[in-house]
Amino acid sequence: MSLFTFLFHASTSLFEHVRHLLEQLTSTTMASPVDSVAPSEGWVTKRSHSHRLVQLKTKEECRLGNETIQVWTVELPSRHAEWVLKIVKEQVKDQDMIDLQHLRRFAKPKFLPQHVVGQRDKVKEMYSIPRAWESTPFAVMQAPSTTTWEYAWPKNTKQMNRPQTLHLLICPTRFIQLSDLHALLMQHTPFCSSADSWAYPLQIKEVTVPLLSPTSPQQADMWSRDYWPTFYRKTNPFGAHPATIWKAEDELQNVSAPGNVDVKEAMTLAKTVGRETEIRGYGIGPGCVIMERVDNVTQIVAVAGDARSKPVKAGSMVEDTNTHGCNGNIMGHAVMRAIGIVGRKRLRAASHIISTRAAKAERSFETCGLGHDEQARDAFFLDLPITPLEEKYFADDNLVPDGYLCLRLEVYLTHEPCMMCSMALVHSRVGRVVFLHRMPQTGGLTAELARNDSGPVGLGYGLCWRKELNWQFMCWEYAEEQKKGSTGKVEDSSTTDHHAQHIARATLDLTGMDTDFNGEDDDDDDYASVSSFVESTHV
Amino acid sequence: MVFPPIPNREYHEHFMRQAIQMAELALASDETPVGCVFVHSGEVIGRGINGTNASLNGTRHAEFVALAEIMSRHPQSILTTTDLYVTVEPCIMCASALRQYGIRAVYFGCLNDRFGGCGGVMKIHSDPGVDPAYPVYGGLFREEAIMLLRRFYVQENEKAPEPKPKKNRELKTEILPVTVTQPTAAAAKSNMAAARAGELKHQMA
Numbered sequence: 226m227s228l229f230t231f232l233f234h235a236s237t238s239l240f241e242h243v244r245h246l247l248e249q250l251t252s253t254t255m256a257s258p259v260d261s262v263a264p265s266e267g268w269v270t271k272r273s274h275s276h277r278l279v280q281l282k283t284k285e286e287c288r289l290g291n292e293t294i295q296v297w298t299v300e301l302p303s304r305h306a307e308w309v310l311k312i313v314k315e316q317v318k319d320q321d322m323i324d325l326q327h328l329r330r331f332a333k334p335k336f337l338p339q340h341v342v343g344q345r346d347k348v349k350e351m352y353s354i355p356r357a358w359e360s361t362p363f364a365v366m367q368a369p370s371t372t373t374w375e376y377a378w379p380k381n382t383k384q385m386n387r388p389q390t391l392h393l394l395i396c397p398t399r400f401i402q403l404s405d406l407h408a409l410l411m412q413h414t415p416f417c418s419s420a421d422s423w424a425y426p427l428q429i430k431e432v433t434v435p436l437l438s439p440t441s442p443q444q445a446d447m448w449s450r451d452y453w454p455t456f457y458r459k460t461n462p463f464g465a466h467p468a469t470i471w472k473a474e475d476e477l478q479n480v481s482a483p484g485n486v487d488v489k490e491a492m493t494l495a496k497t498v499g500r501e502t503e504i505r506g507y508g509i510g511p512g513c514v515i516m517e518r519v520d521n522v523t524q525i526v527a528v529a530g531d532a533r534s535k536p537v538k539a540g541s542m543v544e545d546t547n548t549h550g551c552n553g554n555i556m557g558h559a560v561m562r563a564i565g566i567v568g569r570k571r572l573r574a575a576s577h578i579i580s581t582r583a584a585k586a587e588r589s590f591e592t593c594g595l596g597h598d599e600q601a602r603d604a605f606f607l608d609l610p611i612t613p614l615e616e617k618y619f620a621d622d623n624l625v626p627d628g629y630l631c632l633r634l635e636v637y638l639t640h641e642p643c644m645m646c647s648m649a650l651v652h653s654r655v656g657r658v659v660f661l662h663r664m665p666q667t668g669g670l671t672a673e674l675a676r677n678d679s680g681p682v683g684l685g686y687g688l689c690w691r692k693e694l695n696w697q698f699m700c701w702e703y704a705e706e707q708k709k710g711s712t713g714k715v716e717d718s719s720t721t722d723h724h725a726q727h728i729a730r731a732t733l734d735l736t737g738m739d740t741d742f743n744g745e746d747d748d749d750d751d752y753a754s755v756s757s758f759v760e761s762t763h764v
Numbered sequence: 765m766v767f768p769p770i771p772n773r774e775y776h777e778h779f780m781r782q783a784i785q786m787a788e789l790a791l792a793s794d795e796t797p798v799g800c801v802f803v804h805s806g807e808v809i810g811r812g813i814n815g816t817n818a819s820l821n822g823t824r825h826a827e828f829v830a831l832a833e834i835m836s837r838h839p840q841s842i843l844t845t846t847d848l849y850v851t852v853e854p855c856i857m858c859a860s861a862l863r864q865y866g867i868r869a870v871y872f873g874c875l876n877d878r879f880g881g882c883g884g885v886m887k888i889h890s891d892p893g894v895d896p897a898y899p900v901y902g903g904l905f906r907e908e909a910i911m912l913l914r915r916f917y918v919q920e921n922e923k924a925p926e927p928k929p930k931k932n933r934e935l936k937t938e939i940l941p942v943t944v945t946q947p948t949a950a951a952a953k954s955n956m957a958a959a960r961a962g963e964l965k966h967q968m969a
Contacts, residue, residue: 589795630822652823694885
């Protein structure tokens with residue numbers, strides 16, 4: 226762990242510690258409705274689980290993380306290394322097309338995996354020359370000045386006389402044929418000189434190396450051990466930059482200004498919002514909170530609960546188009562509603578220019594001969610508040626005026642959204658998304674398809690960070706802490722293990738729900754009761 | 765991508781023509797030129813153009829606008845025997861929504877290689893999932909659908925935040941194998957497109 230990371234963690238822990246102390250002091254006098262989740266780390270008096278942010282792996286991290294490429298390598302004395310590299314760079318065309326900056330160009334034999342150092346040499350097999358010193362048995366000799374007999378080991382002699390060698394990563398095998406490469410290198414020292422080539426026969430090897438940069442120091446260590454010495458450069462080509470993620474996680478978890486809402490409170494609010502519509506019979510429980518963060522001050526700009534069961538026409542019932550789920554009105558999904566409410570709020574607070582333009586666009590519907598039944602449209606899109614809680618946040622004119630869609634806003638969800646809602650978040654240009662429950666059969670944000678230990682864990686879309694799409698956002702699962710042996714702060718190295726266990730457990734929970742559908746969870750976890758619908762439901 | 769032949773093509777062209785007309789009307793009123801019609805038993809039951817500018821909501825695509833019209837008059841189950849004709853391939857969001865609503869089939873003009881959900885970028889219509897898959901047929905009046913979008917991209921749209929300069933952006937006139945997009949990408953890039961168009965005019969003058 227680097228010094229910076231250490232300091233970062235240390236200061237975060239300290240900060241949390243102080244905050245928890247303060248919370249302890251004030252909790253006797255203040256009772257906030259969103260305070261029902263107790264703080265973690267030994268301060269818990271109430272039986273409840275603590276959660277923490279687990280950044281989602283991106284699709285590319287899952288898909289390409291283990292992709293490899295074949296390269297040619299050659300062992301050569303270190304004094305010739307630069308010269309041979311120069312020749313290779315000049316003579317092998319287009320090799321820069323594949324970026325292998327994460328790999329050492331020269332590697333000392335002692336840092337190479339055994340299978341690389343000792344691999345079969347194809348050229349040697351092509352031009353096999355018997356080498357006398359290898360087959361000569363040791364001899365017993367007497368030095369001229371003494372009478373002592375000494376054993377002479379040819380192997381020892383060879384090792385002692387041979388200066389340091391390096392292994393050069395020449396280029397990916399696709400850029401030059403073995404015979405061409407052999408012919409090229411044979412023209413240059415040390416391989417062309419008969420004296421040197423006796424000691425350094427040209428041995429070209431084909432080696433498998435990781436194609437893409439590692440995304441963590443642990444991965445770099447693993448690849449160095451298994452393939453070829455690999456660098457971790459504190460960047461992630463397949464997702465957000467680690468520094469950006471640390472900053473975001475700090476902002477989400479630590480209340481840096483009075484009145485700010487942290488992830489825990491936002492998540493509790495999302496849950497309450499979902500329950501508000503559920504108890505009215507409008508939906509099945511999921512909730513969504515959209516927050517704006519300007520100059521480190523948070524503002525909740527819209528909240529919406531799932532309302533798929535709210536009738537589109539007065540007096541009618543919402544029907545299920547499919548027998549297997551609670552489809553209802555798909556526009557009633559919490560994310561779609563919340564995004565719509567942000568639009569309505571922007572419209573209300575819009576400057577003259579923006580509202581004029583919107584009005585013009587509205588008129589174009591009539592120009593196109595489209596019906597103008599506003600009531601029916603609102604009943605379908607459900608983009609206006611339908612509960613007092615939704616109304617409360619809608620009424621507050623706290624959006625930065627004339628903003629663009631949901632650009633860089635933060636979204637807190639009780640459930641991983643379905644593909645429609647995930648793409649709606651992309652279209653709306655949101656900045657950060659945190660969700661509580663994974664939805665392995667319908668969720669659009671997670672990128673993992675399956676795990677060896679637990680089988681299928683998701684659809685693998687990873688829509689939060691797809692290079693193919695024109696917008697990416699950071700996304701976290703608000704994962705439950707391990708119940709036993711957890712000390713709250715989990716170090717980087719154990720993150721993946723913890724994550725894996727969480728996924729395995731989540732999948733088990735879901736499988737269990739099949740038989741125990743609608744059964745009340747015996748745990749009094751505030752979040753558990755939210756998922757009282759089947760796992761094949763789109764949320 | 766090569767589109768396979770569509771059985772009874774003329775029948776479907778009749779409805780795609782109506783979707784193109786919607787897109788034409790949208791373009792005439794400075795809206796993103798994507799149009800669609802939903803057809804049930806040979807009758808158009810819903811029509812739509814993009815409503816993103818009117819609602820300041822980036823998810824208000826033509827398909828959804830048309831669905832709102834349908835739902836005001838019909839039960840939701842009508843969609844299981846309804847086909848959609850849309851000038852541009854439905855995006856990933858719409859493709860998922862249509863699948864969840866249980867649409868019978870989707871006919872489209874051109875592919876949407878930025879965020880198409882029916883083959884352009886992803887295959888939401890046919891991927892494994894909890895809802896039944898639906899068939900898609902592409903390439904009906906494809907060239908017209910593409911040209912409608914290109915005409916739109918040279919118009920101005922100043923709502924986009926900090927448009928990023930795009931290298932090699934030119935107004936193309938020939939039709940290439942695959943094509944462009946729906947509204948939000950348009951919003952993000954059209955400033956630059958407009959600027960380029962200005963340059964072109966300048967060069968021609």
